[in-house]
Amino acid sequence: MPEAVRVLANEWRQCGVKQGDVLLLHSAVSRTLRRLVRYGRKPDVNDILASFMAALGDSGTLLLPLFNFDFSAGVPFDIRTTPSKMGALTEAGRLHADAVRTGHPIYSFAAIGAHADQFRGVTNYSGYGADSPFGILHRLGGSIAILDLSEQESMTFYHYVEEALDVPYRYHKAFEGDYTDDQGCTSRRAFGLFVRDLDRGIETAVDPMGERLWEMGLYTGCRHGQGAGLRVIEANAVYDATAGVIRAGQAHGLLYTTEPQSS
Numbered sequence: 716m717p718e719a720v721r722v723l724a725n726e727w728r729q730c731g732v733k734q735g736d737v738l739l740l741h742s743a744v745s746r747t748l749r750r751l752v753r754y755g756r757k758p759d760v761n762d763i764l765a766s767f768m769a770a771l772g773d774s775g776t777l778l779l780p781l782f783n784f785d786f787s788a789g790v791p792f793d794i795r796t797t798p799s800k801m802g803a804l805t806e807a808g809r810l811h812a813d814a815v816r817t818g819h820p821i822y823s824f825a826a827i828g829a830h831a832d833q834f835r836g837v838t839n840y841s842g843y844g845a846d847s848p849f850g851i852l853h854r855l856g857g858s859i860a861i862l863d864l865s866e867q868e869s870m871t872f873y874h875y876v877e878e879a880l881d882v883p884y885r886y887h888k889a890f891e892g893d894y895t896d897d898q899g900c901t902s903r904r905a906f907g908l909f910v911r912d913l914d915r916g917i918e919t920a921v922d923p924m925g926e927r928l929w930e931m932g933l934y935t936g937c938r939h940g941q942g943a944g945l946r947v948i949e950a951n952a953v954y955d956a957t958a959g960v961i962r963a964g965q966a967h968g969l970l971y972t973t974e975p976q977s978s
Contacts, residue, residue, distance in 0.1 A: 716769060719754035723747070723766035727860075730936030731947030732767070735774040737830055737857030739848075739950070740767060741869035742804045746944055747862065760803045764811070768828065776828035778852060779808035780871070784821055786906070791893035792820035799825075817848050820894055820906055822871070824848045830855065841878065841887070841907040849875035853950050860936075863944040866925030872950065873921055873970060876957040878909040884917045884971055885909045916974035924969045928956060 716724075732738060748758035756762060767777055781799035786792045794816055799805040808814055808825040815831040817824045818838030826834035826848075833855065839847040849872055852859075861869045877885055887907050894904040911917040928934050928948060933956065936946040960969050967973065 719751050719756040720762050720766045724769035726943040727770040730943055730945040732770045734772040737776045737855045739778040739852055739859045741864055742862040743864050744804050760807045763804055764807050774829050776830040779805045779825045781805055781809050781823045781825055786820040786892050787890045793895040794818055794897050843875040843878040843909050857950050858947055859950055860947045863939045866922045872953055873957055876954050880961050885911050918972045918974055920972040921970055
């Protein structure tokens with residue numbers, strides 16, 4: 716293992732990545748790539764990918780978001796070739812020889828590692844539904860890691876909790892388009908998302924909820940842009956804290972805001 720990969724893997728463990736965990740990773744990698752140069756390596760996202768796999772160990776599983784919103788605008792989806800729009804590390808994960816890709820055309824994921832088969836063949840209708848990769852992560856007792864991104868830019872798991880509790884400021888919306896599966900068969904298919912209610916001026920604003928999680932001592936590691944830049948939290952902890960906020964009627968100001976409506 717290259718020294719730079721080993722050093723990064725050790726840093727991720729110090730931030731809270733556990734061997735054998737199922738880890739959903741949201742990432743921005745430009746700062747880490749610059750750090751690789753200081754370690755004498757050419758900047759290569761595959762080194763970063765290898766460092767997370769090393770931190771998780773042979774019994775661990777890495778889950779990477781491959782989100783792409785083109786299907787909602789009428790662009791055909793092909794599970795074999797449609798790229799991720801969530802950054803270079805996620806695209807490297809999609810192309811990994813051992814990656815298993817889930818089938819929602821907007822919110823798909825790449826799973827690599829010991830539990831990747833748990834995600835094989837998953838083609839959930841609703842992006843944030845109980846049968847989605849978010850739900851699998853939750854049931855497996857996994858964790859969420861965020862590398863150099865704000866809460867607003869990363870923590871999609873909040874929407875999984877919002878759908879589970881059927882919050883009134885979001886609603887179910889269907890999107891239909893041409894869908895090509897892993898066998899190359901194309902058909903017209905519909906998929907759903909639990910979207911914010913634009914008519915009510917609902918705007919996602921989750922940075923305050925991230926601060927709440929820090930205050931509760933649930934995050935470990937570093938804030939984005941500081942130190943290693945990685946923070947880690949258990950998915951169960953995010954679910955319980957977010958559900959508590961919603962049930963207490965405190966979601967406004969922590970999970971969303973309402974823009975004034977014009978007359």
